[in-house]
Amino acid sequence: MKLLVDPKTKKKLYDSMVSIVGKEHVTQLETDRVLNAHDAWQLNAAKLRAGEMMPLADMIVFPASGEEIAKILVVANDLKVPVIPVGGGAGTCGGTLAIYGGIQLDMKRMSKIHPIDHESMTVRVEAGVVGIDLEEEVNRHGYTLGHTPTSLRSSNMGGFIATRSGGSLSSLYGKIEDLTLGLQVILPNGSTVDCKAVPRHSVGPDLQQLFIGSEGVLGIITEATLRLFLIPEERRFRSYSFPDIHSGLEAIRHIFRIGIEPSVARLYDPEDAAMAFSMHFKFEEGHCMLLLGFDGDSAQNDIDENKSMKICTEQGGTDHGEGPAKRWWEHRYDMYYPSRLTTSGFAIGDTIDIVATYDKLENIYHAMKEAMEAHDAIVMSHFSHMYHNGGSIYMIFFSSRATAEEAWETYTKIWDDGVAVCLREGGTMSHQHGVGFSRSTYIEDELGSAFSVLKQIKEVLDPNGIMNPGKLGLGVRK
Amino acid sequence: MTFDDTLAEQIRMCAACPKMCRHVCPTFFAWRSDSPTPHGRALLLHQEIVGTRDLDERGIEVLFQCLECSHCLTFCKPEIDIATIVEQRRKDIVTEGRRPTGLDDMAESIKKHHNPYSESHESRNDWIGTKKSDGKHLLYFTGCTAAYREKVIATDTVEVLETLGYLVSVSPDEWCCGSPLFRTGDVKLGLELASHNVEMLNASEADEIVVTCPGCYRVLTKDYPDYDLQLNKPIKHISQTLEEQVSKLPMKDFEGSITYHDSCHLGRHCGIYDEPRKVIEKVSGTSLVEMERTRDNAMCCGNGAGLRTLFPEKAKKIGSERVKQAKTVGADILVTSCPFCKNMLESQSGEDLTVLDLPEIVLMAKRGRKANID
Numbered sequence: 001m002k003l004l005v006d007p008k009t010k011k012k013l014y015d016s017m018v019s020i021v022g023k024e025h026v027t028q029l030e031t032d033r034v035l036n037a038h039d040a041w042q043l044n045a046a047k048l049r050a051g052e053m054m055p056l057a058d059m060i061v062f063p064a065s066g067e068e069i070a071k072i073l074v075v076a077n078d079l080k081v082p083v084i085p086v087g088g089g090a091g092t093c094g095g096t097l098a099i100y101g102g103i104q105l106d107m108k109r110m111s112k113i114h115p116i117d118h119e120s121m122t123v124r125v126e127a128g129v130v131g132i133d134l135e136e137e138v139n140r141h142g143y144t145l146g147h148t149p150t151s152l153r154s155s156n157m158g159g160f161i162a163t164r165s166g167g168s169l170s171s172l173y174g175k176i177e178d179l180t181l182g183l184q185v186i187l188p189n190g191s192t193v194d195c196k197a198v199p200r201h202s203v204g205p206d207l208q209q210l211f212i213g214s215e216g217v218l219g220i221i222t223e224a225t226l227r228l229f230l231i232p233e234e235r236r237f238r239s240y241s242f243p244d245i246h247s248g249l250e251a252i253r254h255i256f257r258i259g260i261e262p263s264v265a266r267l268y269d270p271e272d273a274a275m276a277f278s279m280h281f282k283f284e285e286g287h288c289m290l291l292l293g294f295d296g297d298s299a300q301n302d303i304d305e306n307k308s309m310k311i312c313t314e315q316g317g318t319d320h321g322e323g324p325a326k327r328w329w330e331h332r333y334d335m336y337y338p339s340r341l342t343t344s345g346f347a348i349g350d351t352i353d354i355v356a357t358y359d360k361l362e363n364i365y366h367a368m369k370e371a372m373e374a375h376d377a378i379v380m381s382h383f384s385h386m387y388h389n390g391g392s393i394y395m396i397f398f399s400s401r402a403t404a405e406e407a408w409e410t411y412t413k414i415w416d417d418g419v420a421v422c423l424r425e426g427g428t429m430s431h432q433h434g435v436g437f438s439r440s441t442y443i444e445d446e447l448g449s450a451f452s453v454l455k456q457i458k459e460v461l462d463p464n465g466i467m468n469p470g471k472l473g474l475g476v477r478k
Numbered sequence: 479m480t481f482d483d484t485l486a487e488q489i490r491m492c493a494a495c496p497k498m499c500r501h502v503c504p505t506f507f508a509w510r511s512d513s514p515t516p517h518g519r520a521l522l523l524h525q526e527i528v529g530t531r532d533l534d535e536r537g538i539e540v541l542f543q544c545l546e547c548s549h550c551l552t553f554c555k556p557e558i559d560i561a562t563i564v565e566q567r568r569k570d571i572v573t574e575g576r577r578p579t580g581l582d583d584m585a586e587s588i589k590k591h592h593n594p595y596s597e598s599h600e601s602r603n604d605w606i607g608t609k610k611s612d613g614k615h616l617l618y619f620t621g622c623t624a625a626y627r628e629k630v631i632a633t634d635t636v637e638v639l640e641t642l643g644y645l646v647s648v649s650p651d652e653w654c655c656g657s658p659l660f661r662t663g664d665v666k667l668g669l670e671l672a673s674h675n676v677e678m679l680n681a682s683e684a685d686e687i688v689v690t691c692p693g694c695y696r697v698l699t700k701d702y703p704d705y706d707l708q709l710n711k712p713i714k715h716i717s718q719t720l721e722e723q724v725s726k727l728p729m730k731d732f733e734g735s736i737t738y739h740d741s742c743h744l745g746r747h748c749g750i751y752d753e754p755r756k757v758i759e760k761v762s763g764t765s766l767v768e769m770e771r772t773r774d775n776a777m778c779c780g781n782g783a784g785l786r787t788l789f790p791e792k793a794k795k796i797g798s799e800r801v802k803q804a805k806t807v808g809a810d811i812l813v814t815s816c817p818f819c820k821n822m823l824e825s826q827s828g829e830d831l832t833v834l835d836l837p838e839i840v841l842m843a844k845r846g847r848k849a850n851i852d
Contacts, residue, residue, distance in 0.1 A: 336496060
């Protein structure tokens with residue numbers, strides 16, 4: 001086996017890490033490296049099931065503070081050893097894979113939640129806080145973060161910010177880039193960047209946004225200041241079926257157009273609607289299902305719901321009351337669990353979470369569905385994370401093949417063709433999952449000439465290319 | 479190592495899960511690492527089953543870092559009982575002679591002294607005084623922790639039961655129930671103890687067996703029958719016996735907020751949640767203040783399945799967190815119904831939280847009323 005970090009360097013690195021964080025917080029044991037090797041990328045999971053090994057880091061280091069991280073990065077930079085930040089390990093794009101070995105910098109020990117600033121409605125937290133722990137803590141004080149990704153129980157704040165994460169209520173509360181007011185990042189040279197927590201500013205470009213979504217390729221996110229919202233007086237649900245995607249999308253577009261901001265707006269295509277709701281609710285075969293949610297006080301929700309219902313009716317929708325939408329909310333984590341079917345043989349599925357403006361969404365949906373289905377895959381979709389100007393489509397596929405080789409090849413083709421069609425039709429390949437390793441080969445096509453800007457930034461901030469190499473299409477080594 | 483197809487399928491599913499239960503895993507809390515987690519354990523077993531990788535020494539350690547509290551099962555939609563799966567693998571590890579050496583002393587002590595504390599068997603319960611009565615005869619199976627480490631639970635249990643009119647006896651022939659051995663995979667030695675205890679208990683003239691330790695309760699009611707060892711009389715946990723007599727229980731104003739900690743063995747593993755609560759509410763005359771994590775969502779105290787023996791500081795960290803959860807809801811008194819939990823929680827409670835076992839609070843109520851009357 002080729003050694004990515006030679007034994008002499010590794011020994012030096014280990015000794016340095018022990019001196020920085022203590023022996024208890026560094027491990028080179030193979031079992032620990034195996035159990036830390038993967039995130040929740042579906043191809044990883046399928047390969048692990050099939051008995052394949054993931055690439056392993058040389059060691060895992062668990063820092064307790066930004067000061068320790070700064071020292072770690074100085075050593076790694078000096079020795080030119082890769083550093084891969086690991087949050088909750090719940091990413092879906094292989095962003096934490098140690099493809100060139102090195103240090104996996106596991107942030108889970110940094111889980112401090114500072115006292116809430118009730119006056120400003122903010123909370124400062126360390127990057128390793130698990131999402132559900134933070135949400136429960138702020139709930140105790142009457143607040144919500146409004147950030148509820150399906151991975152809430154297993155992902156953490158640093159990961160949210162590093163991947164520009166989005167939750168199922170993002171239509172109202174926004175994505176993590178909207179929720180992050182302040183940020184601290186440690187650069188590869190050990191220096192600290194503090195982006196002050198302010199609601200808005202006019203002091204040059206927003207450098208904080210440079211690091212939100214940087215996926216560990218520019219530095220390590222150590223802490224953030226986040227916005228809080230009062231827990232709404234009520235969350236009300238309404239559901240409508242529509243004869244086709246077009247009419248359902250039109251209903252959503254018109255709802256946002258008149259200034260209504262539902263917390264939930266999800267349109268399930270006929271296949272996904274049948275899968276998700278036909279077991280419990282009666283609606284016409286081949287119809288789509290729109291789920292709406294309204295957060296607020298009862299009087300405001302009355303107004304927003306009535307206006308939305310009128311629009312849905314005008315667009316040809318049929319009212320199904322709160323049932324399907326409420327059921328989805330109460331069971332929103334269920335689909336995340338593995339099943340016998342989805343883990344059997346060489347079964348593999350995934351989601352391409354594209355995003356586009358309204359003028360392109362419908363075309364992208366049809367074109368991607370056709371391209372992905374061409375590989376004998378089951379494709380079902382829902383439009384979610386909808387906004388004033390457009391939204392996301394969850395293009396979900398599932399396939400199963402007789403051999404691992406065929407399965408992995410089919411998986412890659414579906415991704416290649418799906419993303420190519422998305423880009424051809426004017427969409428962007430990810431709304432909230434990020435790029436990681438799995439989409440790194442598409443990023444030049446996605447960003448076009450802007451990619452060279454990203455590359456130049458990377459070269460300036462990380463001249464030795466130690467930060468999460470191979471992710472975001474940056475730092476790819478031979 | 480053998481798992482049948484059904485278990486292998488469950489292990490595969492758990493190994494493929496994006497960690498939907500990890501947030502409640504107490505050992506994840508203690509280590510803040512992806513290794514000692516349900517998913518981590520399942521992946522190690524899956525890799526062993528499909529031949530990717532054998533369990534190495536660290537892998538075995540990870541399997542013995544499980545508290546077997548089954549909190550993960552509460553959050554598992556496919557209902558995969560990874561704690562039981564881990565326990566099954568532990569059995570083979572013990573048979574293979576690869577058990578963590580830290581458990582050898584415990585097993586040796588149980589073999590030699592019939593208790594895990596290296597205390598003399600003769601002093602197990604000879605200090606417990608009982609009175610004659612015409613009432614229903616209960617054989618109190620004291621369990622090792624009440625007998626050697628939490629003696630006040632044992633004496634209070636006897637006094638409370640005698641006050642209720644029962645004839646209570648203890649047996650000098652009682653041995654460790656085998657719980658620490660069954661839970662850590664040492665079935666062979668566990669069954670030696672079980673056989674002895676079954677013979678002793680079945681020969682007793684008592685009408686019922688009562689236990690204060692949920693670990694004993696689980697072993698007597700579930701493990702013994704699983705190994706075809708049948709007891710010829712009913713076995714009750716003290717919370718069940720007291721709940722049956724709830725109308726006769728005394729009441730006292732404890733002048734503080736009371737919460738209840740569900741033992742994993744009693745709650746998730748045996749489904750007993752209501753009985754201790756009814757008893758506490760009766761003797762205190764107030765409603766319990768529930769912790770956020772309660773009943774089948776209760777956090778483990780950190781003391782189970784060999785963790786305290788192997789990793790005492792991590793076990794204490796978990797116990798300390800559970801104490802913090804009680805204080806967060808403003809509790810002045812934390813009641814549990816498990817000597818082992820009480821032992822851990824009291825060690826972490828500090829001066830602003832009183833930790834009591836169920837018979838203790840009942841007896842306090844009785845004494846309080848007497849004091850008022852006098």
